[in-house]
Amino acid sequence: MSAGVSGGRIELEEVHRFPNRPVRVGGTLHWDILSLYQGVLDGLREAGPAESVGVDSWAVDYGLLDGDGRLIGNPVHYRDARTARFTERVDPYEVTGMQFLPFNTVNQLLCEPLDRAETMLLIPDLLGYWLTGTIGAERTNASTTALYDVSGREWAWELIDKLGLPRRIFPGFLESASPLRKDVADEVGYRTDVVKVASHDTASAVVAVPAATDRFAYVSCGTWSLVGVELPAPVLTEESRLANFTNEAGIDGTTRYLRNVMGLWILQECLRAWGGPPLEPLLAEAETARTDTVVDPDDPSFLPPGDMPARIAAYCARTGQPAPEGRAQVVRCILQSLALAYQRAIADAVRLSGRPVEVVHLVGGGSLNTLLCRLTADATGLPVVAGPVEAAALGNALVQARARGLVGGLAEMRELVRRSAGVRTYEPRERG
Known part of the structure; x- marks a missing residue:
């Protein structure tokens, strides 16, 4: 979507639409994240030149990066059955304030082998990383993970330690805009900044x-x-x-x-x-x-x-x-x-x-x-x-x-x- 503000009004224009088709592989339902990223690049090219860019998406799901910043497998879809065994919350409500849902990020991470993982990025943070090269989290989406201290506005470190999740995978929070990587700017045809917006689509x-x-x-x-x-x-x-x-x-x-x-x-x-x-x-x-x-x-x-x-x-x-x-x-x-x-x-x-x-x-x-x-x-x-x-x-x-x-x-x-x-x-x- 391309947006413009003038004359006391804001106008939207749809400039590119692309499919989002989950893929089941080996019995596991995945997001086709590379296809989505290509759709984003195509959309940026169609919308350009844009003065700024903001990324929002659904909550809960994430990608894991290794020590070289490479994605470890396609992100798993929250509707996959792997979290069905979770019937009771594992996070203290008085800290996270989260509604219990079996597919909350905390439960998904407890299903993961995390020995190779160095960083967890929620979907808009992952797309932002590929666009800019900057690693970081955004609070509106982080707050949906059931691993966020909703009062302290920080990761719930005590809970993370209690669950045996590695602290290293939780990135710091982005507080400012980041420019497109040079190779991405060359591909879409212009330079611009990715602004920190409310990256959970409902927050937006x-x-x-x-x-x-x-x-x-x-x-x-x-x-x-x-x-x-x-x-x-x-x-x-x-x-x-x-x-x-x-x-x-x-x-x-x-x-x-x-x-x-x-x-x-x-x-x-x-x-x-x-x-x-x-x-x-x-x-x-x-x-x-x-x-x-x-x-x-x-x-x-x-x-x-x-x-x-x-x-x-x-x-x-x-x-x-x-x-x-x-x-x-x-x-x-x-x-x-x-x-x-x-x-x-x-x-x-x-x-x-x-x-x-x-x-x-x-x-x-x-x-x-x-x-x-x-x-x-x-x-x-x-x-x-x-x-x-x-x-x-x-x-x-x-x-x-x-x-x-x-x-x-x-x-x-x-x-x-x-x-x-x-x-x-x-x-x-x-x-x-």
Whole structure:
């Protein structure tokens, strides 16, 4: 994505798109990281010359470097089954503040032979290293590892030692921009700097939430849905741990207090199982479809790739509910289940944090799903402001713009989004 700031507005333009296809080798699911890096280079060439670059990606996954800075094998995908044996947390919540998920970075590292590893770099840090030659970590993504002291804003060294993980693999934190390597600059055709942005895509997306006050909840909705509130400090109570809430770092010392909800992954896998039919006609049918069946989007059976319609039917059999009949009912079941999961997460966030919420901002690709937005407004009883769609790219660009002196702090960034991004508001309908 290429971004420009002028006339009190920020504009995005898609300049290059490339596939992200995981590859299973020898029974292990990997990211095709070299293909992704080539896509980044091609995109930089198409977007150039750019005044700066920022990299964000999903969380949790990483690459390991040897002593010569070379990658030791392709990074393993978090949906790989290797961490399924982890059913209880190994990190103290009062330190890491992390929601328990079996694929958290800490659990992945406990599955690794680390004798050859000298450095662990999360995915955006790995891409940044290849672009610039500079090794370092970024805090918003580091905070998702369950190996980060969310209050001290440093690696959780005591936990790292207790688990027997080598301290040497945890890099220092980057605090400034780094120039492209000469060979990379020659390849893309220009010289520029890679700016330290919020490298966790959800952290970037939250930057671009067009909120006018602090009394908002957000749903960053894509493959995953991240549902929560923005706070000045983490919530590390026992009640928060039991509710499985996570405290992830945001920009400027903020805390993203949220719960991970499985998200539109379930719908995406249904479409794949059905042979890839267009989504819009199915959503139109689902508008009038009726089913009372509700699934728990976070049930472990929905995590791996596979035949999702069959898994929904199996879940219904286990829970004594009638299975949805036909594709439109399946879609309706998924979306109303997500909306109810959002409602529960927002209610819990308000209760546990004490932060009142007057509006829900639903950003990301899911904001295009009119039915999901309506169902979320109905479930929460709050207005839902849908958009921007490319929230992560906008938040990334806004932090770069601030680094260049084109925009001020977080409030000014969000004001810029409100002036620039088309949004739509869905009011809750009366129940009856």
